[in-house]
Amino acid sequence: MPTSGAADVAASLRVLVTRPAAQAREWVDGLRAAGLDAQALPLIDIRPVDDPTELHAAWQGLGSVGLVMFVSPNAAEQFFAQRPPGAAWPAALQAASPGPGTTRVLRALGVVEIVEPAADAAQFDSEALWMQLRTQAWAGRRVLVVRGTSGRDWLAERLREQGATVSLACAYGRSAPLLDDAGCTLLQAALDRPAQHLWFFSSSEAVDHLEALAPARNWAAGRALATHPRIAARARALGLGQVLESRPALAEVVACIQSIAS
Structure with a gap:
């Protein structure tokens, strides 16, 4: 069970769901139902x-x-x-x-x-x-x-x-995505306050597109959760300072996020 301090940290994170829009909505709904702050920021257009x-x-x-x-x-x-x-x-x-x-x-x-x-x-x-x-x-x-x-x-x-x-x-x-105004605002907030955001990656391609959106960025303060070892390896190669791994099942993703300690 996560400690209350870890739970507080997890609750203060904004989880950015980078799946394509159709799948991102389902994940956002599930994460919000679990008490997490989740927003869709699709990094792959279909x-x-x-x-x-x-x-x-x-x-x-x-x-x-x-x-x-x-x-x-x-x-x-x-x-x-x-x-x-x-x-x-x-x-x-x-x-x-x-x-x-x-x-x-x-x-x-x-x-x-x-x-x-x-x-x-x-x-x-x-x-x-x-x-x-x-x-x-x-x-x-x-x-x-x-x-x-x-x-x-x-x-x-x-x-x-x-x-x-x-x-x-x-x-x-x-x-690669064509971000609307809301997407650009979300991206900028994550870049400005990396410790308050968690990138949720289900594709290495999404990591590639994030790098293209913010080239030459120092990602050391950033956090990510990846649903496969190959994706986690790509996120680490980008330079993200903390990369968690979880199976792509809602309960396990929620538990992984809640395990984050300050």
Whole structure:
């Protein structure tokens, strides 16, 4: 249990949720419900692809696919947003999800058959998902990976090694944010008073974009919480003085923030 002094420090921190806007809102609501001061400051912008032809073709070919892997909630949302008229998700088609956020989106979209990492997995990522997929027979099966314009190919490589035919479909683009006035104000406050703010990172790309927004900054007084060791390593490389790590589960993130002592 955190001491009262640590709890006071945590309560005085403003947590800046840097996820894309759609996911940031959910996290802000959850953190506020836990008594924390949370604000959304998305550091990654999500945009639909300019030409949906590839996605329409992917929808039409779902009947011959044995698995569709969605790399993120945005991948699921944008893929279904581009569903052509008359196309339907096959009821028995298995979807793969790297974690609870993507799974929640898929269930809301009506997908029933979902494989995801174990609830107690050390991380929610491709490696943890592969632990659930590796026992299936992949030789000769077709797999579709729905992703953004960039990303890791680690899981696709594992599936190909097991004999699967893997194709990739780009469902959305990711870019640096264009901050509005409120976002600029939040950013400046965090730069001016780093000890009173906590950066909440769920992507190394968000760290990259923060560095671009404030180049040549001394980050030694800054604090961050990262949801994966790779992200934490990137935050430390930026120079942030305190970098905490937590699984991307609300209760664990809240507990991690509350553990902060002055």
